[in-house]
Amino acid sequence: MNRTRRQRAVTYLGLSLGLALVAGPFLWTALSSLKPEREIRRDPPTFWPETWTLDNFGELFGRVDLGTAFANSLIIALVLVATNLLFCSMVGYAFAKLSFRGKRLAFGLVLVQLAIPAIVLVVPQFVLIAKLGLVNTFLGIILPTVVAPLGVFMMRQFISDLPDELIDAARVDGARELRIFFRIILPLCGPPLATLGLITFLGAWNNFLWPAVVAQSEDMYTLPVALNILNDFEGTHYNLLVAGSVVVIAPILFLFVLLQRFFVQGIATTGLK
C-alpha cells in the first residue's frame, strides 16, 4: 500500500515537472510581453513583472499592421473552414456511399496528395499562381487547400459507418442525391464536422510557408508572415517579438482549451484509422 502510494507520488511529480517544462516557455513569453522593455533587458531579469504594462502591444501595433494581419488570418481561416466542411463532406460522402467507375483510383489520389510534401510544391505552385495572376491575393493563398485530403479521409471514415438503409429509403422516396446529402447525411455529421472545422482552422491559422510565398505586400500578410517579417527587421527588440508571439499564439490556445474534446476525438479517429 505504502509502496503504491509512493509510486503514485513519483508519477505526479514527474508529470508536474514535465508540465512545468512544457508550460514554462509560454508563461515566460506571456509574462515578458507585459513587462516594460528595460525590465525585459534587466540583468538578472524578473520572472514575475514588477511593472505591468501593455506598451509593448501598443508599440507593436504601431510598428506593423498587425490588425490587418489578424483580420487576414481570420478571413482566410474562416473561408477555408467553410469550403472544407462543405467539400470534404461531399467528396467523403461520394467515396463512402456512391458507386461510380474509377472510385478506387480517385480515392487513391487522396492518399497521394496526403503524401506530397509542401516544400516540393512551393516553386511550381507559385509559378502556376503567377500565371493565373493570383499572386498577392486571398484566392491565391486559399485555393490549394480548399479541399484538404485529410478532411476527405476523415469524412469518408465517418460516413461509411452510417447505415445504408437511410440512403436507400430516401432513394425509394425519389430523393435526388444532392437532397439526400444535404437533408440526411450532413445533419448526421455534426461531430466529425466540428473536429474537421477546428483542425482546418488551426492549420490555416498556423500555416506559414504558402502564405509567405503568395503574400507580397503588408496588407496581405497573415499573422505568422507578419511575425516573421518583424523578426527579420526587429530581431533584437524582444519586447516587440514576445508581444507578437503572444498575439499569434494566444487566440489558438484559447480556442483549443475551449474546444479540446473535439481535437482529441479527431486525433483518435484520424490518426489511428
Place this chain on the structure above:
Amino acid sequence: MAVLTRQAPPTQAPVKVRSTLRRSGVGWLFVAPFVVLFAVFYLGPLLVGIGMSFTDMRSTDVADPLAVDVVGVENYLRLMNDAAMRRAAVNTVVFVVTALPLTIGLGLAAAVLLNSGIARLPAAFFRLGYYLPNITSIIGVAVAWKFLLEPQAGLVNRLLELAGIAGPNWLQSESTALPAIIVMTAWRSFGFDMVVLLAALQTIPRELYEAAEVDGAGRWARFHAVTLPALRPVLLFCTVYSSVGFMQFLEEPLVMTGGGPLNSTLSASLAIFDQFGVGNYGYAGAASTVLFTVIVALAVLQLRLGRNR
C-alpha cells in the same frame, strides 16, 4: 461495366441502368472539387516541378516558361557539388535521427505515466497541457524560444546561472544551435505522439499485465513483454508520420538562426526555400525532387521494415 452489371439485375434493367448511370455521373460530380483541385494544384505542379528541374528556369522566366533552356541533369550535378546543399542534407539527417527518438521517447514516457492509474481529471489536465505546444504557430513558438535562449535576457541561461553554469550563446554557436532547435522540436511535437500512444495503451487488456505479474515479471519486464509489442503498429505510425514531417523542417531555423551560424542549422527545406527566394527555380526544383524522392523512399522503407519484423 462491372458497376453496371453488379447493381442492375437483368429483370429490371431499363430503369435501373439509367439510374445507375446517373448515379455514376453524380458520384464524379460529388468528387469533382477534389479531383479538379488535385489535378491543377498538386499533380500538375508536381510534374511541372520535376520538368523544371531539368531546365535553367529563373524567376524572370515566369512570364514565358517555355523560353527556358533544357540543361539536362546539370542542376543535379550542381547539387552534389554544392557545399551548402551537402551541409543541409547532413543537418537534415542529424535532425531527423536525433529529434525522432527524442520526440517518440518523450511521448511514450508521458503516455505511460498518464496510463499508470492516475485519476481521470488530472490525467486529462496533463494530457491537455502536454498537447498545447503542438497546436501553436511554429513561427510564434520559434520566436518565443529565440527569446528563451537569448544569452543575456533569456530564461534558460538565467536558470543555468542559478545552478552555477555559464550558458553558451545557444543560437550563435555552431555546436549548440542545431541541438537547441532539436530540443525545441521535441518539446513542440511529443504531445501528438503522447495522445496517439495513450489511446493505444488504453486498449491493452489489464489481464495481460496481471498474467505477466503472476508469471513473476517485474515492471520493466512487463513493459518489454506486454506494452511494447502491443504498441508496435502505433509506434510505426508515429515514426513514419514524424520522419516525414521532420524531413521538411524549415520554420525553426528560418526564424531562430536563418540557417546559420555558418550553415550549421541550414535544413534541406530551408536551402530550397532560399534558392526559390533568389529566383533559381530550376535548381530549387531539382533539390525538391531529390528531397521528395528521399522522403517517399524513407516512408516506404520504414513501413516495409516495420511490417516484416
